[in-house]
Amino acid sequence: MTRLPELAVAFAPHGELAAKLLPHAFADGDGSHDASHLIRVWKNAARIQAEEGGDIGILAAAVLLHDCVSVEKDSPQRAEASRLAAEKAWQILDGLGWRTADISPVAHAILTHSFSANLAPETLEAKILQDADRLDAIGMVGAARCFxxxxxxxxxxxxxxxxxxxxxxxxxxxxxxxxxxTKLFRLADGFKTATGRRLATERQARLRGVLAMLLDEI
Known part of the structure; x- marks a missing residue:
């Protein structure tokens, strides 16, 4: 994507890291897991981190690489997507000279972020990534992505x-x-941070509003 250098600015103050990772970050052709999704998840994550704490550098890398392996929703390998992404992220960061001690929490956050994987996040950064990604699956954006x-x-x-x-x-x-x-209304009950739960309550109400308006019109 020719706009990657411009998009990196959206991840400030980690634009330099974003410029290195964005070429590996997502698969072309999936508009639900594209650059706009990454930017929204980053904004969600930064908002939660500002209230909850956590290592923002680890979080930035985890956000940028959490969808670096694309597996279609109807694929039998769907539950393996986060594991495959964590393994690829490890290779990418290792190639950039990151220390194992810094790669490990990034990989853990990526491994546990997925609803399909059904793994519990153990670190604060992993909890924030999971919450930030799930916020993008509910609310108005969540409805748009669903359709x-x-x-x-x-x-x-x-x-x-x-x-x-x-x-x-x-x-x-x-x-x-x-x-x-089957899924979207269930997400709000599983948020791991207090900030994430508060934001999820707001977006859950919007999502229910979208469904109510659709039902009214049909």
């Missing part, structure tokens, strides 16, 4: 006969709004 991914996967928006799955099993592979119940 975008549904389109990429060939899903419909909703079941025209039973939108809320009152008489059928939920199926988020077939219908986008089923994903609100």
């Amino acid at each position: 975008y991914i549904a389109g990429r996967m060939g899903s419909g928006l909703y079941d025209p006969l039973d939108p809320l799955a009152e008489a059928r099993p939920l199926d988020d592979k077939a219908f986008a709004i089923d994903h609100f119940e």
